[in-house]
Amino acid sequence: MHVLVAGATGYLGRALCAAYARQGHHVTALVRDASRAEGLADVLVVAEATRPETLVGVMDGxxxxxxxxxxTRQADGLxxxxxxxxxNLTLLREAERGGVAxxxxxxxxxxxxxxEVPLxxxxxxxxxxxxxxxxxxxVIATTGFFSDMGDFFAMARAGRVWLFGDGSGxxxxxxxxxxxxxxxxxTETGRGWVEIGGPDxxxxEEIACVAFAALGRPARITHLPDALRRAALVLLPLLPRRIGGPARFFLTALGLDMVAPRHGERRLKAHFASLAAGGSSA
Structure with missing residues (x-):
């Protein structure tokens, strides 16, 4: 099977290229910057999905x-x-023209x-x-990535984790x-909608404690009234998108239980331990 991964140089995109290659599929990586994509896939296609003319013929085969x-955090004015x-709609229309299955x-x-969150x-x-x-x-609806937990780890490394409410989310x-x-x-089994979360x-509050434990430090957690989170959501639309956009998503998600059926074997504890030992989070 010939697979095209769009957004291939991102945290998940890289993992997808590797996963499909391991299954014996021919992988094409659609990227904006070839310098970040060496060895990523069988074929590299440099294009910008916001410019339809760069995608002509990309879906053939x-x-x-x-x-x-x-x-995510790109600041290119879009x-x-x-x-x-x-x-994504541009990709879809080109996929329709190319006969993608x-x-x-x-x-x-x-x-x-x-x-109500623009993202x-x-x-x-x-x-x-x-x-x-x-x-x-x-459609794969996911709870979030280990890399998204970097804010918890960064606060722990700075000495204190701040949580809204009682931290029971x-x-x-x-x-x-x-x-x-x-x-x-x-995709191989043809499922239409899948909700996916990690094993734990x-x-x-438990995530904060795991971050402190990885650093070998006692947990120092401060609980803020959840009313402050809700007030911030009212004010964030006034800020520039590059600041307010991610914050609106993060603070809204913090107010929900983000739990999906469990998949995988890799543990957040091990991820934080790797960060504490000097590893990097994509």
Missing amino acids: IDLVVSTLGI GYREVDYGA RFAYIHVLHADRMS VAAKAAFVEALHASDIPAT RLNPIDGADLAAAVVDA VMTQ
């Missing part, structure tokens, strides 16, 4: 597209509507409960367009390699 495209929705998309768990709203709008397409779809983030393996399974369901 492709059986499966897996898209992780979305704004918004969520242009990237998380528009760029399946299109897989990495979504967010509980998107219906975060519709999530843009992703949800694309999922609607994907389901309206004639191409069979696989639960989540089970997943390692990128474990998520990639689950995505491969979902933990409260926010």
